Structure formats: C-alpha cells, structure tokens
Amino acid sequence: MVPEYTTEIFTYMRKMEIRMKPLANYMDTQSELEWKMRGILIDWLVQVHLRFRLLPETLFLCVNYIDRFLSLKVISLEKLQLVGVVALLIAAKFEEIQVPSINDFVYMVDNAYTIEEVMKAERFMLSLLNFDLGFPGPMSFLRRISKADDYDIQTRTLAKYLIEVTIMDEQFLPFVTSHTAAAGHFLARQMLNKGEWTDAHVFYSGYTESMLAEVTQLLLQNLANPKSHSTIYEKYADRKFMKASVFVQQWMTANHPELVHKAASSAKSSPSQKGE
Structure with missing residues (x-):
C-alpha cells in the first residue's frame, strides 16, 4: 500500500464496506x-x-x-x-x-x-453481484490498527482468531468489517494485558473504546461456547496460530466464568427442548 495515499485509501474502503x-x-x-x-x-x-x-x-x-x-x-x-x-x-x-x-x-x-x-x-x-467483488475485508483494517502496536505478532494472531469467529454468527452482520476488526484487536489486547486503548488505536481504527463495547460483548458471548465455531476453534488450536483458541478458552474460564457457565447450561438444555 502506497504510504502517501493511506488515508485516502482507507477512507475509500470505509465507504466500500458500507456499500457492500x-x-x-x-x-x-x-x-x-x-x-x-x-x-x-x-x-x-x-x-x-x-x-x-x-x-x-x-x-x-x-x-x-x-x-x-x-x-x-x-x-x-x-x-x-x-x-x-x-x-x-x-x-x-x-x-x-x-x-x-x-x-x-x-x-x-x-x-x-x-x-x-x-x-x-x-x-x-x-x-x-454486478461483478462488484472488491469487498474490503477485516484483514486490511487489522493491519492498519496493528501499526499502533508496532505490529505485535501475538496480538495480531489472537485478533485474527477473534475476527474469524464473527463470520459464524449472523448477529455480526449489522456491523461493518472495520468495526469487527477493531473489536477483535481491542479484545485481543485486553486478553494479553497490553494496556489501554490509546489515541493511536483510535486514530488507526476509527473507533473509540465505547464504540466497540457492543461488538466486544457479542464476541465474548460467542467465545464462551467454542462449539458454536468448532472448526475455527480447532484450526486456531494449532501451534501455527500460537494455540490462540486454547488461550482464549482458558482466559474466558478465568475471567468470564458466568458466560461459560451460561453457554454450557444452554447447550445441555437444547436436546431436551427439542424433544418437547
């Protein structure tokens, strides 16, 4: 990407993600x-x-x-x-x-x-689709946000897992990809204790911490139940991806046991509900 036109390129991409x-x-x-x-x-x-x-x-x-x-x-x-x-x-x-x-x-x-x-x-x-194929996906936005963390590989890998989880749940459809990318990066930093969401993160992502609250909460609910995205979970459990999904599950159990318990209870009740 040409540095001189980065701002213009991402402004255009933000318009494209809404249109598409x-x-x-x-x-x-x-x-x-x-x-x-x-x-x-x-x-x-x-x-x-x-x-x-x-x-x-x-x-x-x-x-x-x-x-x-x-x-x-x-x-x-x-x-x-x-x-x-x-x-x-x-x-x-x-x-x-x-x-x-x-x-x-x-x-x-x-x-x-x-x-x-x-x-x-x-x-x-x-x-x-009118041959309109150039959808700006979340990876481009994630690369830009990562600049605020000096492209930290651990944060970025974890964020990739969190962002990929969003494709499984239709509840993320109302949000544009720059929003889910920012939320994934924000939550990854939280999990890794990387500190506050700084002015640099706001600048490169276009989102303040309060703007990310809804998507982040939705992400946490999905992460509480790995069975909702089992293939993605298994994929990111590999050493190639730093066992990101395993780390997230351990973090969820330690930091959000109420969500994990709720997801487990819901999974147990589902078979009986189907039988009624």
Whole structure:
C-alpha cells in the first residue's frame, strides 16, 4: 500500500464496506433456509478453505459474497452448498495467485454438482453481484490498527482468531468489517494485558473504546461456547496460530466464568427442548 495515499485509501474502503454490506435480516425472505444452515455451510467452507491453504482474505470475501447473494436471491436448500462453493471459487480467483481448479471444488462436494452447473452458477452469481467483488475485508483494517502496536505478532494472531469467529454468527452482520476488526484487536489486547486503548488505536481504527463495547460483548458471548465455531476453534488450536483458541478458552474460564457457565447450561438444555 502506497504510504502517501493511506488515508485516502482507507477512507475509500470505509465507504466500500458500507456499500457492500449484506442485509442483516435477509433470512426473513428465504423460505427454505434458516440461520443455522448458514452456520453449517460456513463451518464446512472453513474446512475447505483450510484444505486448499487459501489466504485469510479469501475466506472473508467468500462469506461476503454468500451473504450479499442471499440478500438478493431466494434459493432452495439443495442449492445452498452450490452457492458456498461458487462464492469460494470466485473469491479464490479474485485473491489468490494459485487457484484450485473447478474439478477440485467438484471433488470437495462429492460430485454433487457437475462442472457445468458450477460454471453456470458462477456466471449467475457474478451477474447478480454486478461483478462488484472488491469487498474490503477485516484483514486490511487489522493491519492498519496493528501499526499502533508496532505490529505485535501475538496480538495480531489472537485478533485474527477473534475476527474469524464473527463470520459464524449472523448477529455480526449489522456491523461493518472495520468495526469487527477493531473489536477483535481491542479484545485481543485486553486478553494479553497490553494496556489501554490509546489515541493511536483510535486514530488507526476509527473507533473509540465505547464504540466497540457492543461488538466486544457479542464476541465474548460467542467465545464462551467454542462449539458454536468448532472448526475455527480447532484450526486456531494449532501451534501455527500460537494455540490462540486454547488461550482464549482458558482466559474466558478465568475471567468470564458466568458466560461459560451460561453457554454450557444452554447447550445441555437444547436436546431436551427439542424433544418437547
């Protein structure tokens, strides 16, 4: 990124993230889908994304394409996985240097769709999205905020985990990605006892501490129940990511036992409620 134009670039990105934000209530118009189905789809896509060793930006692009597409088009349940596959394919083409082939994607769905079906769906999605693919994901905003911490790797890695958790829960849809990126960074610093949210953090993120309170609280609620994002949790439990998810779970148990207990109680009561 050209330093001389950093301010102008991020001002433009802030406008773009608003323009490319999906409808927060789009599931109201979907007759065959529910929010939990979106969660199942994204959980599977995280696995595929990891299997293909794609960039973090590709995953966030993919989720944005899915949500924007479903904001515009009512689909049947049997087409939901196809939407996910096509969104990841387009995102990979936009972001990656080496892109998995369509054959690779067809293999990942056990040949549930043909190459022709995937290509046709790809053309349709691109047309419906008006070829508007340059969504500014949270990683760009996180890099800018990280400047306030001299790009501390521990804070940044932890923040990446926290930000990725947000893609699983539809309650984060009303918030733009610069907001969730800032909240993830803020909470990561809190967990690591890195001190106050300084004027530098406010400058580079665009958010004061009070502006981050709602998103941070929502994040804490999600973190209290790792089962709500099990694949992401397992991914970040790896040494490659400094076992960030394991650290967070230990921190949650020590600092927010009431949230962890509430999440555990809710999980136990769910089976009995379904049986009633």
